[in-house]
Amino acid sequence: MAISIRNLSTTLMHSRKMTMEQKSGLHIKLQQEFPGAVLSVHDQHGDETVTTKRENLLEVIRHLKEDPAFDLNVLIDITAVDGLGMKTKPRFEMVYHFYSLAKKHRLRVKVKIDEKDAVMPTLTSLWPIADWLEREVWDMFGICFEGHPDLKRILMYEEFTGHPLRKDYPYSKRQPLIGPKHA
């Protein structure tokens, strides 16, 4: 059956129009201020996004937090995406979401890192919540955080091997049950 894509394109245009209205241009501004650190920007579906170099991440994020023009004072979320299935290189992408309580705008910061060198600087010095969020990323993706006070598994148990949200971890893989340690 032929499916008309006309409907699709009109709705897409609608969403783009909405995007234009909401835009506050944070990603462009950041790119202008850090031309060496910001690799690329986009605002797909209205989510303003910057991709930065790993070595500049802390500097950029501290600026985002402290500069009154950005004022991104809430760390909403830290997560990662494993690009193995899409064959993206480098393999992993760290995704940070920030929100400004006063200015009511959002920004997503991404960092691409390689599998062989999956180490990120920790944000625990800037936001205490980064502690648990980074532990989850370590648990699920096996990405290390340099300087993290206590990097250990959070959702899985100590004896679990592997990192389940990696695309090469089989969905139906079973691991042996563990009993009480001193039984």
Next chain:
Amino acid sequence: MLKKTRTESMLLNVGPSHPAMHGIVRIVAEMDGETVVQSEVEIGYLHRAFEKSAEQSGYLQVIPYTDRLNYVSPLINNVGYCLAVEKLFGLKTTERSQYIRVIMSELSRITDHQTCIGASAMELGAFTAFLYLIKARETLYRLIEAVTGARLTISYTRIGGVKGDLPPGFREGCREAFKEIRSVNKEVDALLTKNRIFVDRMQNTGVISRETALAFGITGPFLRSTGVDYDVRRASPYLVYDRLDFDVPVGEHGDNYDRYLCRMEEMEQSIRLVEEALAQMPEGPVLLNTEGQVIPAETMVDEAKMGRTEGLGLKTADFDPTLEGAHKSNYAQIETSNKRAMLPPKEATYSSIEGLMHHFKMIMDGHGIRPPQGEAYFPVEGANGELGFYVVSDGTGQPYRVRVRPPCFMIMAALPLLINGGTMADIVPTFGSVNMIGGELDR
């Protein structure tokens, strides 16, 4: 002669299975007598690999999984997930379906707050309040059941709309339920708000400052109790929240008592939102004389199999009660018209080959809904705070990555700060006011 007593601290395991733990979570507390010196929270006991499972299934198949995130207010999860995928798709939904989503989200929020207040009051010995609230919650569950066909695992929204229209008599049902809830809330207010025992245990316990709450990314009633008026429905309005008038209650002290008051007031505001939405909502289809036009769904399928399809698509099928409200006549108002995202109405599937193929294309592996490549983050106001869905699409029929930002994860991370230095007995009301939901926390 005085003899010095030798003292040393004691390690106490609260949980993982404990009557005052709303789910399974473990708090390892170092006690000095009755005082908590240090504590550590251990989570993950209810981890069911939601995010991994979502990567293995189609976009529509994720919806039932989202019911099981926050199982006390599952409708908000449904709505949040669908909004994120719709954002990725650039889909426009109909006005009536947006109002329905708002109404159902708010009903869910009320059930969540009732459970939270009821359970934490019960843990402090106020069993009556718990029973009253759960009894009032039942009226809402009955309403939710009438709309969705289920009480808990509702799977009500679809990408592009909702499963079915509101049933006849929904307005009256709401009116009666709200009357009951308001009267019960009044009773609970009388029982608790000025109750000496309740106030003594709630006031000045579990205090969190505004700065700490923000540093931990805490949102929802927990943040609002410290005086920050952040509410996703107000800060970045989605659906039709910008057309509705409501207040965001804020506290002052950031203690358990303020959180209780915030939740009580939010229930009233949710009722107000539903009433306004019901008044503004565009009317559903008017039932015409359907004499001879309604045939059993099985008959329709049989007729179509025999090739007697002439005029069959114009008839209405009488199907299973769980599909109530999903008739062809309802469809234009509750589902998007984008054929790449909508499931065809059952009448079309049963009576015509085009409809059957359309259905097949949406359901089968390797077909289905395929948003364009990209990523989108959509926050909604869950009962515990900002519930965000971050969805990445690689252009296939399966989501490449679905990430949930669970609101109570942040609160649980801050929990040691709230209970350290307090007494063992204070853990109970503080933990109750967190409203930890294991399904959402551990995913």
